[in-house]
Amino acid sequence: MTTLGAANVDSVLEAIQQVVGPSSKEHPISLHEPDFTGTQAWAYVKECLDSGWVSTAGSWVSRFEEELCTFTGASHAVVVSNGTVALRLALHLVGVGYSDEVLLPPLSFVATANAVAHLGAFPHFVDVAPNALGMCPISLAARLETIAERREDILVNRETGRRIAAVLPVHVFGHPAEVDQLLAVSDSWGLPLVEDAAEALASWRGSTHCGLFGAVGTLSFNGNKLITTGGGGALLTNDADLAKRARHLSTTAKQPHPWAFDHDAIGWNDRLPNLNAALGVAQLEDLDRRLDAKRQLAQRYADAFADLEGVELVAEPTDCISNHWLVSLRFTAEDPRAVQAERLQLLERAHSVGLLLRPIWTPLHQLPIYEACPAGSLVVSENLAPRLVNLPSSPQLLDGCAA
Numbered sequence: 001m002t003t004l005g006a007a008n009v010d011s012v013l014e015a016i017q018q019v020v021g022p023s024s025k026e027h028p029i030s031l032h033e034p035d036f037t038g039t040q041a042w043a044y045v046k047e048c049l050d051s052g053w054v055s056t057a058g059s060w061v062s063r064f065e066e067e068l069c070t071f072t073g074a075s076h077a078v079v080v081s082n083g084t085v086a087l088r089l090a091l092h093l094v095g096v097g098y099s100d101e102v103l104l105p106p107l108s109f110v111a112t113a114n115a116v117a118h119l120g121a122f123p124h125f126v127d128v129a130p131n132a133l134g135m136c137p138i139s140l141a142a143r144l145e146t147i148a149e150r151r152e153d154i155l156v157n158r159e160t161g162r163r164i165a166a167v168l169p170v171h172v173f174g175h176p177a178e179v180d181q182l183l184a185v186s187d188s189w190g191l192p193l194v195e196d197a198a199e200a201l202a203s204w205r206g207s208t209h210c211g212l213f214g215a216v217g218t219l220s221f222n223g224n225k226l227i228t229t230g231g232g233g234a235l236l237t238n239d240a241d242l243a244k245r246a247r248h249l250s251t252t253a254k255q256p257h258p259w260a261f262d263h264d265a266i267g268w269n270d271r272l273p274n275l276n277a278a279l280g281v282a283q284l285e286d287l288d289r290r291l292d293a294k295r296q297l298a299q300r301y302a303d304a305f306a307d308l309e310g311v312e313l314v315a316e317p318t319d320c321i322s323n324h325w326l327v328s329l330r331f332t333a334e335d336p337r338a339v340q341a342e343r344l345q346l347l348e349r350a351h352s353v354g355l356l357l358r359p360i361w362t363p364l365h366q367l368p369i370y371e372a373c374p375a376g377s378l379v380v381s382e383n384l385a386p387r388l389v390n391l392p393s394s395p396q397l398l399d400g401c402a403a
């Protein structure tokens with residue numbers, strides 16, 4: 001395999017510029033930017049302000065939930081204040097608690113591991129699949145085979161003595177992970193599957209929306225996601241009882257009553273405010289147009305990179321529909337040190353002209369906060385991480401492109 005020379009770093013930069021148009025330090029282009037043009041956002045937010053319904057109750061909250069169900073096919077959606085608390089609540093609802101372990105991939109945003117840690121539980125890292133970005137079903141099965149032991153009713157990590165409580169795959173950059181196979185493995189061990197679908201609204205494996213394979217899945221509506229509510233998140237589930245408990249625990253576990261304050265559990269104040277939900281409805285109404293623009297943008301990148309050596313785009317997995325949230329470039333040279341140097345060169349050159357490319361996250365097991373966590377072999381993740389860099393992917397960039 002070839003290594004990129006300096007001239008090739010130039011060609012990569014030119015290919016990106018050909019797709020996204022001009023940028024400069026004064027007018028930079030970020031990875032993914034919010035956009036409300038052409039939507040009803042102003043009118044809907046004004047309605048909240050005029051009516052005084054700005055907080056955690058109001059009609060936009062239930063309307064946003066209903067429309068999320070309609071779009072994804074979920075029986076239930078519960079909207080909350082961000083994707084991190086959505087995950088923490090989802091994990092709590094499937095029984096993850098203090099001192100448990102949750103199996104998750106190291107290639108994710110830090111929030112995936114943080115949500116586990118917020119419950120007093122421990123991330124336990126399992127490798128990702130070669131040529132895919134999501135957790136590897138074979139590595140998951142092998143890891144459980146190595147460390148898991150059934151003691152009476154609970155599954156224990158025989159190396160740490162702690163209970164193994166859940167499996168938490170991530171749909172990275174909007175590309176569906178192999179959740180059908182991951183579910184088969186987790187089911188065979190009696191483990192609940194929770195999907196971090198924060199980046200995967202409008203991504204499907206077969207005809208099933210991401211987040212609906214396991215017990216519960218979560219979305220994020222942070223400012224850089226496919227659609228945004230400013231800050232926000234959701235739980236998706238087909239389990240009526242789980243949805244009911246999610247709604248209850250996200251609103252301080254208060255028992256319904258016209259005036260009395262009685263709480264039957266230690267709940268959270270996680271509910272999404274009406275103001276944010278109004279933005280969510282306006283963004284959902286614009287979703288098909290955004291998806292179409294993102295698909296076209298991804299195609300333009302594919303065309304621009306078709307003839308370049310030493311780099312390739314991360315492809316939509318087979319039998320899946322990806323939302324193409326972030327377009328990712330992979331450096332293909334064999335030597336990881338060489339690719340790291342090439343990637344650094346590209347990042348420096350791009351940032352100097354206001355093209356704000358970002359490398360994939362530092363693998364979570366390499367962060368000091370999580371380096372002592374249990375882990376299987378992570379060779380695939382460690383080989384992949386230095387190779388990936390994300391390209392500007394906002395749907396509104398399409399308008400700036402030369403056709």
Ligand SMILES: *Cc1c(COP(=O)(O)O)cnc(C)c1O
Pocket residue numbers: 082083084085108109111112170196198199220221222232233
């Ligand atoms: C964005 C994101 C989250 C967290 O969502 P917030 O709304 O920012 O709290 C969790 N996991 C992944 C993979 C994400 O990309």
